[in-house]
Amino acid sequence: MTTTRQHIEDLDVDKWATLTRRAAADSVAAAERLGLQPRAESVALARMTERELVEHRQRNGPPVPRRSLAMQLVEADHLRRVAEEQAREAHQGRLDAEAAASLARTEAGEAARVATAAGERVRAVEAEAARKDAERVAERAADQKAVQQAQAETERARAGAAAELAAAEEKVRAAEARAVERARIILACLEGKEIQQVARELRISVPSVTKWRERFSLWGLRGLRDQSRPGKPVRYDTAFRNRVLALLEEIPPPGMSHWDGPAVAEKLDASVHAVWRVLRREGIYLQRRRSWCVSTDKEFAPKAADVVGLYLNPPFNAVILSRNFTSCERQAEAGWATIWYPRTAALRCSEDSSR
Numbered sequence: 038m039t040t041t042r043q044h045i046e047d048l049d050v051d052k053w054a055t056l057t058r059r060a061a062a063d064s065v066a067a068a069e070r071l072g073l074q075p076r077a078e079s080v081a082l083a084r085m086t087e088r089e090l091v092e093h094r095q096r097n098g099p100p101v102p103r104r105s106l107a108m109q110l111v112e113a114d115h116l117r118r119v120a121e122e123q124a125r126e127a128h129q130g131r132l133d134a135e136a137a138a139s140l141a142r143t144e145a146g147e148a149a150r151v152a153t154a155a156g157e158r159v160r161a162v163e164a165e166a167a168r169k170d171a172e173r174v175a176e177r178a179a180d181q182k183a184v185q186q187a188q189a190e191t192e193r194a195r196a197g198a199a200a201e202l203a204a205a206e207e208k209v210r211a212a213e214a215r216a217v218e219r220a221r222i223i224l225a226c227l228e229g230k231e232i233q234q235v236a237r238e239l240r241i242s243v244p245s246v247t248k249w250r251e252r253f254s255l256w257g258l259r260g261l262r263d264q265s266r267p268g269k270p271v272r273y274d275t276a277f278r279n280r281v282l283a284l285l286e287e288i289p290p291p292g293m294s295h296w297d298g299p300a301v302a303e304k305l306d307a308s309v310h311a312v313w314r315v316l317r318r319e320g321i322y323l324q325r326r327r328s329w330c331v332s333t334d335k336e337f338a339p340k341a342a343d344v345v346g347l348y349l350n351p352p353f354n355a356v357i358l359s360r361n362f363t364s365c366e367r368q369a370e371a372g373w374a375t376i377w378y379p380r381t382a383a384l385r386c387s388e389d390s391s392r
Contacts, residue, residue, distance in 0.1 A: 050094065054087040148354045187324030190298045190313065197310040212263070219261045222249045273311040280305055281315045297323055 061082035068075035085093070218239065225235040232250070236243045252260035284304055289296050298316070302309035316323070334340070 050091050051087065053094070054090040057082060057090055058085065058087055152354060183324055186297060190309075190324075194298075194310065194313040194317075197313070215263070216261070219249050222246055223253050223261070226250050226253075273307065273315075277305075277307065277311065278315050278319075281312060282319070285321070295323055 065075040
């Protein structure tokens with residue numbers, strides 16, 4: 038190293054500047070080829086012109102010491118050995134390059150054959166994917182139709198619930214009005230008024246005043262309440278609930294993948310609103326669908342990491358083929374005509390992935 042430095046320092050200023058600038062540029066290029074960060078001093082020297090290097094050396098450089106003739110001879114011998122070593126390395130590098138080129142040509146031919154076969158497989162997979170896409174479009178259209186039906190059923194259910202609420206509120210208001218009227222009858226009688234006078238003031242019939250006066254004298258405030266009436270027989274009772282739930286366990290009618298409110302009502306010869314009330318109480322939503330993805334493979338995590346690695350850093354001339362199979366597609370390929378999930382809060386379907 039000392040001999041080489043002596044040889045460099047013995048050069049004149051212009052040759053020294055040219056050699057220094059070239060060495061800095063070679064150092065920066067070598068660092069970039071190796072993927073390393075070049076030194077800041079080398080980058081700065083590579084950007085300077087020869088004149089700027091000369092001025093920098095004259096302004097900041099130390100005085101150039103002179104070496105002896107013996108040191109110069111040693112430096113020359115060292116340079117000769119370095120040149121011979123570089124020649125041998127260049128010859129060996131040429132031989133390695135020729136071998137690598139021959140191997141690359143062989144690999145390129147093999148890669149071309151593999152790419153041709155992969156292209157054929159890709160075209161076949163694309164055709165299959167197009168067919169599956171068409172099937173999925175049809176399924177989405179059917180799902181949209183089912184959603185529209187569910188929305189219509191929901192609107193009808195809301196209308197029925199609003200009507201029931203209005204009827205209940207009307208019953209409450211009527212009961213309150215009857216209670217106020219009966220209380221006024223009793224208060225007027227307690228004031229000592231005659232029955233005919235109470236009837237005229239309250240604009241009711243004399244038998245009504247007599248009835249509530251007698252009931253109050255016999256049973257007190259309890260006598261002012263309405264007596265229980267048998268009313269219309271209950272049609273949609275617990276037995277009807279059990280019939281609805283039992284029907285949901287059966288296979289739906291032909292042409293339907295699952296039961297809906299109108300179909301259940303038609304089968305049981307009942308009101309669709311009664312069916313919806315039963316389903317709401319039980320927490321059953323026939324039109325809702327939920328899906329999830331789960332793998333039972335114990336080596337799923339390493340396999341997933343390998344697949345993600347291929348996408349992040351794909352090899353040269355590589356083709357990745359993948360296809361997702363849902364559980365419904367697997368069962369359809371196995372010959373299953375209908376997939377039925379009875380009495381569930383939502384239709385659930387797992388999406389198992391196979392690559």
